[in-house]
Amino acid sequence: MEGANLEWTQMLKADLSGAKLRGSKLNSANLVGAHLYHTQLEGARIDEADLTNADLTMAQLMGADLSEARLCGAKLCRANLEDVRLDSAILVDRNSIGPHLADVNWGNANLAVVKWSLIKILGDEHEVRKWKRGRDIDRLYAQESAVRANRQLALVLQSQGLNEEAMRFAYRAQVLQRRIFWFQIFRQKAKLKHRIQALGSWLFSLFLFLLAGYGYKLWQSFLAYLLVIGSFALLYLRLDLNLAWYEALVTNGARFRMSQ
Numbered sequence: 001m002e003g004a005n006l007e008w009t010q011m012l013k014a015d016l017s018g019a020k021l022r023g024s025k026l027n028s029a030n031l032v033g034a035h036l037y038h039t040q041l042e043g044a045r046i047d048e049a050d051l052t053n054a055d056l057t058m059a060q061l062m063g064a065d066l067s068e069a070r071l072c073g074a075k076l077c078r079a080n081l082e083d084v085r086l087d088s089a090i091l092v093d094r095n096s097i098g099p100h101l102a103d104v105n106w107g108n109a110n111l112a113v114v115k116w117s118l119i120k121i122l123g124d125e126h127e128v129r130k131w132k133r134g135r136d137i138d139r140l141y142a143q144e145s146a147v148r149a150n151r152q153l154a155l156v157l158q159s160q161g162l163n164e165e166a167m168r169f170a171y172r173a174q175v176l177q178r179r180i181f182w183f184q185i186f187r188q189k190a191k192l193k194h195r196i197q198a199l200g201s202w203l204f205s206l207f208l209f210l211l212a213g214y215g216y217k218l219w220q221s222f223l224a225y226l227l228v229i230g231s232f233a234l235l236y237l238r239l240d241l242n243l244a245w246y247e248a249l250v251t252n253g254a255r256f257r258m259s260q
Contacts, residue, residue: 027065047085052093062107073123075100077145082107086114096120100127102149106156116157116165124149125176136187143183147176174214178205 004024012030017037021044029049038058047067055075062082072093077100084107091098091114098119124146128139150173158166181202185195208214 071099073097073099075123076104077101077124078103078105080105080107081109084109086110089114091115092118092120097126098122100124100149101153102145104152111157111160112162116162116169121172122146122149122153122169125172128176136189140180140183140187143176143180147173147180150176171214171217174205174209178202178209181205 001024002020002022004021006029007025008028009026010030011034013033013035014031015035016039017035018039019036020040022040022042024041024044026041026044026046026049029046031054032050032052034051034054036054036056036059038060039056040060041064042060043063044061045065046069047065048069049066050070051074052070053073054071056079057075057077059076059079061084062080063084064081065085066089067085067087068089070090072090081104086109096118098121100123102124124142128142128146130142150169154166154168154170154173157163157169181198184190184198185202187195190198
């Protein structure tokens, strides 16, 4: 089907897995829920197409035009998006959930044209909730995929100068990693040694979260500083009833700075 003209076609839930559609015209096509696993779409025109919930796992999209395409809930895991055009592409649904992006090869694709600020969480993270009662191995794989998706996207966004958006996804990766540690503590058939290691990692991750939000929320460090100073000031007041509250605060602050 290379070079085929499929503009405006209705292919709802169509199975095109492994199809050769290089250079084809799929603009404005209805591909909602379509199976495009490992489909070859190099140089294809898919602009303004509806790919909501479509499975594009391992799809070859090098040089494809996805301008203004709807990719809400689409699975792009391990897809090759080298030099793809994403101008004004819609990546979020009404719940601000983005597509699945684990192990995507972005290449030189320009990500600055996408409104990443609209995405609350990636589809990979949303997928984790579906495995709450599944097998441990499936739940762990889903959680690890969500961590990878956020970290990989953060690195690509940072490399293109989109630092604020990169920080947000990097922070989500850290939060999800902490949840993995918690899951490993209570994982069935896990050895005691591994449970203890997971507990130590979870406690350290929680400490970093509370202290500074993994370095992405420095205002938490300021609150932690005030909490320490205030706690010791109250202790000084209880030990020395002759001190006024502001004197205890100043005394403790001075001693804290000297200890630094």
